[in-house]
Amino acid sequence: MDLISRRGLLVASASALAGVAVTKRLNAQQLVWPSITEGFNRYNNNCICNTSAGQNCAHFMSDALIRAGYLQLLSGFTTWGCAAAWGSKRPVQAKEMCAWFKGRALVTLKGGAYFRPAPGTGIYVVYQQYTTSPTSQGHVCFWDSNNGTARGTLWLPWWAVQEFYKW
Numbered sequence: 001m002d003l004i005s006r007r008g009l010l011v012a013s014a015s016a017l018a019g020v021a022v023t024k025r026l027n028a029q030q031l032v033w034p035s036i037t038e039g040f041n042r043y044n045n046n047c048i049c050n051t052s053a054g055q056n057c058a059h060f061m062s063d064a065l066i067r068a069g070y071l072q073l074l075s076g077f078t079t080w081g082c083a084a085a086w087g088s089k090r091p092v093q094a095k096e097m098c099a100w101f102k103g104r105a106l107v108t109l110k111g112g113a114y115f116r117p118a119p120g121t122g123i124y125v126v127y128q129q130y131t132t133s134p135t136s137q138g139h140v141c142f143w144d145s146n147n148g149t150a151r152g153t154l155w156l157p158w159w160a161v162q163e164f165y166k167w
């Protein structure tokens, strides 16, 4: 376990044990939580459960983000199909990941098909959707604007909705 992950665990433990005073301190600490790059670097197109859930975009991406230290992703999400032990199951729904992106985002860039952020503006988490209908198929992955490369199960720039988030 690396330094970043240990920090995440310590924050989670403090949250479970204490009340308001620590909660205020947590909010300040969240500002130094791992970068998106930490997750991007850990993405390995797999999950610790070593099992395919069929549609794995959110499954494998959330696994990388959790291993980077984003332990908030360990509760409150749909995890059907992830075979990790209870307490370690990974989120598997793209739309739920997108909602989590929105909750953290300091930068949000949205466009239609083939939209992407300017080169050299860092690494983003991405939500792509097949059509503009809210019920349409969604997909999540990483986009590295510095190198013009994606990491994820798929990269779908021709889909109608392209949303890029970072913090």
Ligand SMILES: [Zn+2]
Pocket: 047, 048, 049, 050, 051, 059, 081, 082, 083, 084, 089, 090
């Ligand atoms: Zn899994």
